[in-house]
Amino acid sequence: MSDRRTNLSEHEFGRREFLARAAIGGGVLALGSLPSSRGAARAESVSASGPEWLLQRRQRTPLTPAPRVIETRHIRLCYNPERYCGHPRQGVFRYFGNGEIIVGHNHAPCEYKKVMDARHGVGGYHSRAKLLLQRSLDGGQTWPEDQEVVVYDETISPEAKRAFLFQKDAPRDECDMFRRESVFFFGRTFLPERGKKEVCFALRSVDKGRTWEKTPTIIEHPDGPEVHVHKDCHPVARMPDRKTLLAAMSITATGAGVAIFASTDNGLTWRYRADAVKDISQMGRFTYAGLLLLPDGxxxxxxxxxxxxxxxxxxxxxxxxxxxxxxxxxxTWSDPAPIVGKGGDCWKKLGDK
Structure with missing residues (x-):
């Protein structure tokens, strides 16, 4: 590849937390260490079903002290002024230990002349993108090009997409998705006949993302393909029974939210289990879902x-x-509890007063 990659790191760092962010023109990884104690909010009961259902919710108090991020460094993974390198949340993100990290991002030609050049979805960069997976073997300090893998290529023709997605009676690999080396990629693709309604699919790898199965699993809501379903790269929850996998899927519609899907066959199939949260006030929707399994179950x-x-x-x-x-x-799930306070402070750009 012709992309220029620059290592901007200079100091030693902790590796207990990996915070990923996307920037126009470059994928950036921030590495740092955080204290291990975290506060967890619980929702208080709110009986209203209109806007009050949403607006009356408050953070649980007393608040846990804010974590202190230390020994943080910024390292550039991928950069080219004529490429869009971003949205790692739509790719693969995993730390395997011993300094080995994989990060996937959408990688596409981009002129940066108009807003839609860098927008995602139909009409934006996504139609020109490949999902590029990069690997570091030294804790994120370097990202060698010979370790790169293209997981999915959105630029293939509609005919090739249909042939890939809808493989009738295709044999499937046996994969143990409870192994530490096993990872999922949950992708989204578009077909002309579906318009803006993406197809959600999953691929599996048992060798830390070096190779991927050739037959996908299509994931649909029980209400049918008219319901938008997509999943970002947050890890699946591997339940203690070593049989059940759980994933949080975002449902795109006003009043919608997050649905939990379950698999008991190592990801060969995914079935709807429950809604984790929906906006019954109809004021908006819940999205950007992440699922976390705590040590106590x-x-x-x-x-x-x-x-x-x-x-x-x-x-x-x-x-x-x-x-x-x-x-x-x-x-079943508790009602949602906010973990940020009232106002616009959490959405301010850096440097805003």
Missing amino acids: RLQCYALHISPIDPWKVDGAKDAICVCNSTDGGR
Whole structure:
């Protein structure tokens, strides 16, 4: 590849936390260490079903002290002024230990002349993108080109996409997705006959993302393909029974939210289990879902609420990052509780007063 990669690191760093962010023109990884104690919010009961259901929610107090990030460094993974390198949340992100990290991002030609050049979805960069997986073997300090893998290529023809997606009676590999080396890629692709309604699919790898199966699993909501379903790169929850895998899927529609899907056959199939959170106030929707399995067996689902009403101003759970809890394997969930305070401070750009 012709892309220029620059290593900007100079100091030693801790590796307990890896925070990924995307920037126009470059994929950036921030590495640092955080204290291990975290506070978990729980929702208080709110009986209202209209806007009050959303607006009356508050953070649980007293608040846990803010974590202190130390020994942080920024390292450039991929950069080219004529490429879009971003949205790692739509790719693969995994730390295997001993300094080995994989990060996937959308990689596409980009002129940066108009807004849609760098927008995702139909009509934006996504139609020109490949999902490029990069690998570091030294804790993120370098990302050798000979370790790169293209997981999926959105630029193939509609005919090639259909042939890939809908392989009738195709044999499937046997994969143990509970092994540490096993990873999922949950992709999204578009077909002309579906318009803006993406097809959600999953691929599996048992060798840390070096190779991927050739037959995907299509994931659909039980209400049919008209319901938008997509999943970002947050890890699946590997349940203690070593049989059940759980994944949080975002459902794209006003009033929608996050659905939990389960697999008991190592990811060959995924079936809807329950809604983790929905916006019953109809003021917006919950999205950007992440699922976390705690050591005591509880599940936490994190999601961001997005509303077109007075946007980017947190009020209760509106426009807030929220958390829900489950104690029965994701079958039932608490109401959402915001983990950010009222106002627009959490959405300010760096340097804003």
